[in-house]
Every structure is written in structure tokens, then in C-alpha cells.
Amino acid sequence: MKAEKNFSPGLDGIVAAETSISFLDTVQSEIVIRGYDLIELSKTNTYLDIVHLLLEGVLPTEEEKRKIEDELKTEYEVPQEIFNILHLLPQQTHPMDGLRTGISALAGYDNDIDNCSVEMNKNRAYKLLGKVPTIVANSYRILNNQQPLTPLQDLSYSANFFYLVTGKKPTPLEEKIFDTSLVLYSEHEMPNSTFTARVIASTRSDLYGALTGAVASLKGNLHGGANEAVMYMLLEAKTVAEFEELIETKIYKKEKIMGFGHRVYMKKMDPRALMMKEALKQLCDQKGDYLLYEMCEAGERVMEREKGIYPNLDYYAAPVYWMLGIPIPLYTPIFLSSRTVGLCAHVMEQHANNRIFRPRVNYIGERNLTSKQ
Numbered sequence: 001m002k003a004e005k006n007f008s009p010g011l012d013g014i015v016a017a018e019t020s021i022s023f024l025d026t027v028q029s030e031i032v033i034r035g036y037d038l039i040e041l042s043k044t045n046t047y048l049d050i051v052h053l054l055l056e057g058v059l060p061t062e063e064e065k066r067k068i069e070d071e072l073k074t075e076y077e078v079p080q081e082i083f084n085i086l087h088l089l090p091q092q093t094h095p096m097d098g099l100r101t102g103i104s105a106l107a108g109y110d111n112d113i114d115n116c117s118v119e120m121n122k123n124r125a126y127k128l129l130g131k132v133p134t135i136v137a138n139s140y141r142i143l144n145n146q147q148p149l150t151p152l153q154d155l156s157y158s159a160n161f162f163y164l165v166t167g168k169k170p171t172p173l174e175e176k177i178f179d180t181s182l183v184l185y186s187e188h189e190m191p192n193s194t195f196t197a198r199v200i201a202s203t204r205s206d207l208y209g210a211l212t213g214a215v216a217s218l219k220g221n222l223h224g225g226a227n228e229a230v231m232y233m234l235l236e237a238k239t240v241a242e243f244e245e246l247i248e249t250k251i252y253k254k255e256k257i258m259g260f261g262h263r264v265y266m267k268k269m270d271p272r273a274l275m276m277k278e279a280l281k282q283l284c285d286q287k288g289d290y291l292l293y294e295m296c297e298a299g300e301r302v303m304e305r306e307k308g309i310y311p312n313l314d315y316y317a318a319p320v321y322w323m324l325g326i327p328i329p330l331y332t333p334i335f336l337s338s339r340t341v342g343l344c345a346h347v348m349e350q351h352a353n354n355r356i357f358r359p360r361v362n363y364i365g366e367r368n369l370t371s372k373q
């Protein structure tokens, strides 16, 4: 049957929204975030600057930054009932599913949930930015029979998050690199999870529901779940030669290599990956151990030679998180936590200028059947 409607599998190349939040400009090689280049921002600004930029539309003054940090600190605490729910989950539950459950349950604490005004959603976004790191870390701890950790008020936002996921206070270098990873993960135009959140929001459903859907989307290893998959793949090899062989075998078997490829960057390197590669180098310099760095570079060379495909952010974020001492099942939840701000900005924008998403299909099934014998 001839297709009657425009159809692009995976919505490849289809424009799904008008936005003033972000844009991947592949011609000028720029990740535009409210007018700024994300890569430049990651060199000079912190995650809280990006939070202010995404939610308020402008970079903050020093005083505004202090104010949002103070405000976020008042939101670190999570209702005990959320932890009680997490305690009821089977131990094999992935922390990403614990996080999905936790964010979903927070909806019940909102007394004005049907109010989707920009101001209300912005207040919710700040509350979520305070609570999500606490839920991320403690869902992992609870599911691993460890006592939940209490956030430390005397640390910066990112240092406290680092403390929650590792159980130790970061050195200045560790804090800087962890914060940079949060900046790089904060927002990226219209990936599957953001699209999911906007589709849910477009029915006038609430921010918690939109985020819950986005968590489920981001968990998949074609998307955010790739950072954990990359680390498991790296751990399969003990030497550079073994890692090269592993990648070659996977290519031979026509398997997807985690941490490579991207719908928008296609055959170019994700510029965020380069920033994390530099961070990995710094961590290796400090430790005097370059094995992971050399394995990653070797993997890059094999993929360039055999497939002409380059790393995305997850490829280098994974070994960076490993070197920082973060448990692997927390890599994707950390990505989601950082992306919370971008997702909230998109839900706010969708609610403020909404039309329900309702696409059509090319029907390729049967017609004119009859139930009568």
C-alpha cells in the first residue's frame, strides 16, 4: 500500500517543537543553550549557573547564585514515606526504577498539582532539584541495605551530591570535574526523554508525571543507560589489546558499541565527550595510572577505522565516574538528576504554549475484514 502521510522512522529529522531553550547547531558545531555555547559555559560556569540560565532565562549574578544554592539546600530533605516506599522494593530494583518511583510519589505532596502556571512549575523545579540527588543516592543505598545519607549543608550543591553518591567529600579537582559533568548533562535539545516529557505535559498532565516518563525513557541503553553499559564493557577487558579485541568482536557480530554514535552528531564526535575525555586525562594524571584512558582511546581508534563512528558523552562520562569512585548503577540516575533542570524547562515551555501531541500513522494492516462467517 502506498504511504499517504509523511513518515520518518524514529522521527528522524522531524521538528517537534519551537523552543528558546536549546538547539544543536551541527553546522557551527555549537550546543546553543539560551544563546550560549554549552561547551564554553562548561569551562567557565558551574551547574547552578546553568540551573538559573535554564529556569530564569539569564545567567545569575553572584548574589542570585548564592540565593538559589540556599534555596536548594532547604529542599534537600525528602519525606520519610518516600524512603519507606523504596524500602518495600525488591533488592534487584535498579536505582533508576527507584528514582522513577520516588519522583512519581512526590506528586502526592503537591497541594496544587493541577496548577501548571510557569511560576508553579518553576517552584516545583527548584524543589525537585533539591530532592532528586537525595533520592538518587539513597534509593541506591536502601536497595543495597545501606543506611541513607543525610545531605551536608556546608558543602556546595555539587559537592554534596558527590558526597551522597560516594560517601566521601570531594577534593577540589573531583568537585570541579563532577560539576562539569552535571553542566554537560544538563540540557540537550530534543532527546527521547525530553520529547517524552513534552508529550506527557501536552495533555496538561503535571510535571512529576512528565519527569517520571522521562526517567523511564532515559533508562534505556540507547539513551542515558549507555553510560553504565560503557563501564561494564570497559571492565570486560584488562588491557588495551583486550579492549580493542572486544570492540572488534562486537563489530564483527554487528552489535552496537555503547557510547558511540548519535542521531544528531552522526559521524562527528559529540563535543561534550571531548570535555569529559580531558577530565579523564586529569584524573589519570593525578593517579599516575593511564590504563582506562588508553583503553578508551584505543576503542575510539577502532570505531573510527572500522565504522567511522565517534564517541558520545556517555563514552567518556562512564570512566570519569569510575575514577571518581561512583558506583556504576548510579551513572544513569546522575545523568537524570542533572537533566532534571532541562526537562523542567521544557515542561514549563510546553505548558505555557501548548498543543496536544497527536500524530498519525501509515496503516499497513488488513482492511475490509468481516467478523461474519
Ligand SMILES: CC(=O)SCCNC(=O)CCNC(=O)[C@H](O)C(C)(C)COP(=O)(O)OP(=O)(O)OC[C@H]1O[C@@H](n2cnc3c(N)ncnc32)[C@H](O)[C@@H]1OP(=O)(O)O
Binding pocket: 010, 221, 222, 223, 224, 226, 255, 256, 257, 258, 259, 260, 261, 262, 263, 264, 307, 309, 312, 313, 314
Ligand atoms: C547522552 C546520550 O544519550 S547519547 C546516546 C547514547 N547511546 C549509545 O551510546 C548507544 C549506542 N548508539 C546507538 O545505538 C545509536 O548511535 C543511537 C541510538 C545513539 C542513534 O541511533 P540512530 O540515529 O537511530 O542511528 P542508527 O542506530 O540507525 O545508526 C546508523 C548506522 O550507524 C550504525 N551505528 C550507530 N551507532 C552505532 C554503534 N554505537 N555501534 C555500532 N554501529 C552503530 C548503525 O548500525 C547503522 O548502521 P547501518 O546503517 O549500516 O545499519
Ligand SMILES: O=C([O-])CC(=O)C(=O)O
Binding pocket: 185, 187, 188, 190, 191, 192, 223, 262, 263, 264, 312, 313
Ligand atoms: O540528544 C540525544 O539524543 C541524546 C543525548 O545526547 C542527550 O540527551 O544528552
